[in-house]
Amino acid sequence: MGAVEESEPRTEMEEEPPVKQYEIGHEEDVKPAVKEVKTEIAEESDAPAAMEEEPPPEQLNSREEGHGKRKREETEAAVKLETQIEIKVETQIEIKVEALSEAAMVDEQPAKQLNDNLKGNEEMKAAKPEPAESEPLSRIEEEAPAKRIKQEEEEISCAPEETNPEQEEEGKNLIKALPSDLSGVISSAPRTKTSLCSYFRKGNCRHGDQCRYAHGEAELKPRPDGTWDPTSDTAKALARDVEAPDEVKVVAPISTAEESEYDSTEAGIKKCLQPVHRRWSADQLKKFLTESSIEFLTCKKRKGETSAFVGFKDEDQVEKAKKILEEKTVSGHKILVKDVLPRAWEKKANDDVDINEGLEGVTTRVKTVCDAVTPLGHLSYEDQLSRKRGEIEQVLKRLARNTRKGLGAGVLMPDWLMSARDNGGLPCAFEGVLASPLVDGYRNKCEFSIGCAVDGTRTVGFQLGSFREGIIAVAEPIDCKNVSSIARSFAAIFQKFVQASELPVWNKTNNRGFWRMLTVREGRGETSEVSSPIVEVMLVVQVCPTGVDKETTSVEYKKMAVHVSEAAAAADPPLPITALVVQEHTGVSNAAPANAPLHTLPVPGNFGDSPVDYIHDHIAKLKFRISPTAFFQVNTLAAERLYSLAGDWAELSRDTLLFDVCCGTGTIGLTLAHRVGMVVGIEMNESAVADAKKNAELNNITNCRFVASKAEDVMESLLEEYSMAEDGEEEEEEGSLASETKPEPGTSDKNDRPRFKNIVSIVDPPRVGLHPTVIKTLRLHTELRRLVYISCNPQSLLANAVELCTPLNPERETEKGKGGGGGGHWKNMGSMGLARNRLKKMPPSTPFNPKRAMAVDLFPHTSHCEMVMLFER
Numbered sequence: 001m002g003a004v005e006e007s008e009p010r011t012e013m014e015e016e017p018p019v020k021q022y023e024i025g026h027e028e029d030v031k032p033a034v035k036e037v038k039t040e041i042a043e044e045s046d047a048p049a050a051m052e053e054e055p056p057p058e059q060l061n062s063r064e065e066g067h068g069k070r071k072r073e074e075t076e077a078a079v080k081l082e083t084q085i086e087i088k089v090e091t092q093i094e095i096k097v098e099a100l101s102e103a104a105m106v107d108e109q110p111a112k113q114l115n116d117n118l119k120g121n122e123e124m125k126a127a128k129p130e131p132a133e134s135e136p137l138s139r140i141e142e143e144a145p146a147k148r149i150k151q152e153e154e155e156i157s158c159a160p161e162e163t164n165p166e167q168e169e170e171g172k173n174l175i176k177a178l179p180s181d182l183s184g185v186i187s188s189a190p191r192t193k194t195s196l197c198s199y200f201r202k203g204n205c206r207h208g209d210q211c212r213y214a215h216g217e218a219e220l221k222p223r224p225d226g227t228w229d230p231t232s233d234t235a236k237a238l239a240r241d242v243e244a245p246d247e248v249k250v251v252a253p254i255s256t257a258e259e260s261e262y263d264s265t266e267a268g269i270k271k272c273l274q275p276v277h278r279r280w281s282a283d284q285l286k287k288f289l290t291e292s293s294i295e296f297l298t299c300k301k302r303k304g305e306t307s308a309f310v311g312f313k314d315e316d317q318v319e320k321a322k323k324i325l326e327e328k329t330v331s332g333h334k335i336l337v338k339d340v341l342p343r344a345w346e347k348k349a350n351d352d353v354d355i356n357e358g359l360e361g362v363t364t365r366v367k368t369v370c371d372a373v374t375p376l377g378h379l380s381y382e383d384q385l386s387r388k389r390g391e392i393e394q395v396l397k398r399l400a401r402n403t404r405k406g407l408g409a410g411v412l413m414p415d416w417l418m419s420a421r422d423n424g425g426l427p428c429a430f431e432g433v434l435a436s437p438l439v440d441g442y443r444n445k446c447e448f449s450i451g452c453a454v455d456g457t458r459t460v461g462f463q464l465g466s467f468r469e470g471i472i473a474v475a476e477p478i479d480c481k482n483v484s485s486i487a488r489s490f491a492a493i494f495q496k497f498v499q500a501s502e503l504p505v506w507n508k509t510n511n512r513g514f515w516r517m518l519t520v521r522e523g524r525g526e527t528s529e530v531s532s533p534i535v536e537v538m539l540v541v542q543v544c545p546t547g548v549d550k551e552t553t554s555v556e557y558k559k560m561a562v563h564v565s566e567a568a569a570a571a572d573p574p575l576p577i578t579a580l581v582v583q584e585h586t587g588v589s590n591a592a593p594a595n596a597p598l599h600t601l602p603v604p605g606n607f608g609d610s611p612v613d614y615i616h617d618h619i620a621k622l623k624f625r626i627s628p629t630a631f632f633q634v635n636t637l638a639a640e641r642l643y644s645l646a647g648d649w650a651e652l653s654r655d656t657l658l659f660d661v662c663c664g665t666g667t668i669g670l671t672l673a674h675r676v677g678m679v680v681g682i683e684m685n686e687s688a689v690a691d692a693k694k695n696a697e698l699n700n701i702t703n704c705r706f707v708a709s710k711a712e713d714v715m716e717s718l719l720e721e722y723s724m725a726e727d728g729e730e731e732e733e734e735g736s737l738a739s740e741t742k743p744e745p746g747t748s749d750k751n752d753r754p755r756f757k758n759i760v761s762i763v764d765p766p767r768v769g770l771h772p773t774v775i776k777t778l779r780l781h782t783e784l785r786r787l788v789y790i791s792c793n794p795q796s797l798l799a800n801a802v803e804l805c806t807p808l809n810p811e812r813e814t815e816k817g818k819g820g821g822g823g824g825h826w827k828n829m830g831s832m833g834l835a836r837n838r839l840k841k842m843p844p845s846t847p848f849n850p851k852r853a854m855a856v857d858l859f860p861h862t863s864h865c866e867m868v869m870l871f872e873r
């Protein structure tokens with residue numbers, strides 16, 4: 001949790017869900033979608049009255065009373081229709097935002113900040129992950145690169161271009177069918193031609209004068225809000241004029257090592273030149289400036305960008321440059337000289353510095369470490385829970401809306417979707433949010449950044465904002481409510497050590513330094529009661545050994561071990577310290593790969609010559625070994641509630657085979673093993689699997705098997721291995737085990753294969769959700785009748801749920817091929833769009849039905865929450 005964004009993580013790599021995934025983006029991003037939505041509503045509307053044909057006028061005139069009633073009905077229908085339109089618009093906004101939020105997943109940025117970034121196009125640009133920072137976490141995450149954000153932006157701004165004449169026609173028919181006095185409610189747009197007709201442009205519009213869209217610039221009118229179709233010449237001309245006003249302030253990108261001279265204090269007065277040729281390198285820019293007789297001190301220009309950053313000696317040089325540049329153009333545009341906002345670390349150090357001051361209007365403003373790490377900390381816990389409850393309700397409603405949207409032609413609406421309409425839009429019972437037993441100091445794992453405070457002091461704590469915003473200052477975790485007192489104490493102990501160390505702390509602006517991150521992991525004693533004390537602690541210190549010789553590092557490591565163990569022993573009360581591990585990592589982001597080298601250091605006074613590299617924690621009276629990189633829920637006591645809820649919903653019995661998909665150290669499977677015949681755990685992190693096996697041993701549990709593999713590679717074969725296979729029928733006839741009687745746990749067939757009639761899966765995937773192959777396997781294996789889905793990311797849960805639950809027309813033709821389908825547009829889609837698209841390739845199969853949902857608050861004071869959903873068929 002070096003940075004703020006890492007402060008509420010699920011794992012060191014995948015971490016916790018982004019905040020408010022479903023937060024709505026910039027209103028303007030969505031406007032062009034409204035027309036499409038209106039057309040879609042015609043198909044889905046709950047307001048048949050509005051679509052019925054208008055009765056003949058004489059009939060209405062002769063029934064005045066009836067007329068009044070009908071008018072009321074019509075008005076109600078119109079309101080209903082409008083509500084539907086709003087819902088649709090919202091859905092479209094969500095889809096756009098969803099794609100952007102997904103891109104955020106690969107980013108180091110905290111989700112809240114990212115969502116805030118989404119609030120404007122400018123900010124959206126700022127939110128593009130820099131390739132160097134975004135180390136792809138998995139195959140799925142790789143599908144969300146910065147490019148996608150760009151495409152999303154383009155897609156949003158070009159929506160009218162994609163209007164389909166058939167849809168237009170449908171829309172027109174709908175509008176015609178409305179009673180005349182209602183049609184105004186939704187139909188004024190087509191009369192004023194505010195969008196260009198893309199078909200006319202291509203020369204094949206068959207609507208002629210009747211077309212709702214402008215045939216050329218002359219017909220085009222401004223939109224009600226005064227803006228123009230962004231593809232029109234008028235809009236482009238306006239954009240040219242407003243694109244680069246002089247007063248707009250710019251934030252320079254973070255410098256690479258080669259560009260560091262631009263960031264030096266001798267760089268002078270910094271200005272941004274815009275636009276300049278995209279293809280220019282820094283050298284070409286320097287050449288241009290020199291040949292134009294423009295004096296300057298430093299400059300920074302990256303190929304592919306239209307902004308250049310130049311340092312001038314004084315105001316005089318700036319004025320002269322401005323004058324010369326007035327005469328220069330790039331592709332017909334004047335080169336403007338704009339102000340550059342200073343970054344936080346460029347400001348003078350003093351106590352009153354507002355590290356965000358310079359970033360006003362650019363992106364989110366983070367004031368204190370608590371604002372950054374525990375944004376709900378100012379609310380009462382009750383208010384936090386009710387807020388989370390409301391947000392989860394919204395997520396659930398989106399499941400119903402999106403499934404409805406994905407229903408193919410001729411497919412009957414399933415009962416759960418029908419009843420959602422009478423249930424306020426909820427697809428299943430929502431049973432509320434379970435509170436965390438421990439509200440303050442609940443985290444058993446804290447990842448502290450090692451860097452500099454605003455005043456330059458070496459500090460161990462949380463980053464005050466996002467690196468991308470230029471905020472790299474670190475603050476001590478003093479008032480952070482989610483941090484335990486033990487973690488706080490170790491942060492202070494380590495801070496003292498790095499302040500005295502001769503090796504430098506990590507500097508994110510140039511990616512140099514030695515001390516990078518301190519992770520404190522804690523384990524409770526025998527029982528999992530709130531009152532049970534922390535008895536084991538593991539410290540994992542991340543360093544970048546580049547350029548430091550082995551002898552120096554080993555001396556530093558020894559000093560470090562002595563310092564922390566002495567300080568821990570001297571604390572009042574003394575602090576436990578069980579394991580001390582160094583992780584070497586040279587990458588740019590603090591998220592180290594699973595195979596980053598680890599060194600276990602002896603802790604003076606501990607375990608003699610055989611230091612350990614793990615600690616233990618307890619859940620449901622079981623003991624769990626946890627190694628440095630293995631996932632373990634950060635709130636042990638709340639996790640216990642979560643697992644027990646999942647077990648209850650899974651309706652386990654001795655004839656059940658439980659698949660624990662993404663099992664980590666085996667927590668779910670092992671805590672439920674006594675309630676089932678057998679557990680099969682699947683996990684891709686090998687050291688977590690080693691822990692899981694060890695944990696089974698530690699607790700004398702013998703009916704568990706743990707498989708170290710990606711679930712997508714083994715799920716299908718494992719299901720086939722254990723379920724009553726197709727040939728079970730034959731075996732039954734032959735008098736084998738597949739009879740009506742429940743197979744005893746461990747019962748085997750003639751191939752020594754244990755088989756189970758009741759197969760249940762509890763899945764607890766990382767933030768990106770389950771791999772499409774796993775979803776397909778779960779859906780197609782219909783002997784799997786019950787599925788409990790635990791998720792820290794509502795967005796990916798929703799997308800997976802849509803794929804699991806949408807009924808399919810068995811007679812439709814299943815699409816073949818790779819990608820998301822949809823003719824190559826899949827790269828532009830959000831996760832929900834991708835899910836719906838994948839359904840086109842899903843073979844006919846019985847869908848799951850959402851049955852119940854609940855949340856467990858594992859992360860008090862933050863906006864995050866674990867969601868549990870039960871699916872059955």
Ligand SMILES: C[S@@+](CC[C@H](N)C(=O)[O-])C[C@H]1O[C@@H](n2cnc3c(N)ncnc32)[C@H](O)[C@@H]1O
Binds near residue numbers: 709764765
């Ligand atoms: C949210 S954690 C849950 C761990 C465990 N269920 C628990 O509660 O402690 C997700 C786990 O999924 C693992 N994982 C991620 N991608 C996976 C994949 N494709 N196949 C199997 N496991 C995966 C991660 O290593 C991590 O341990």
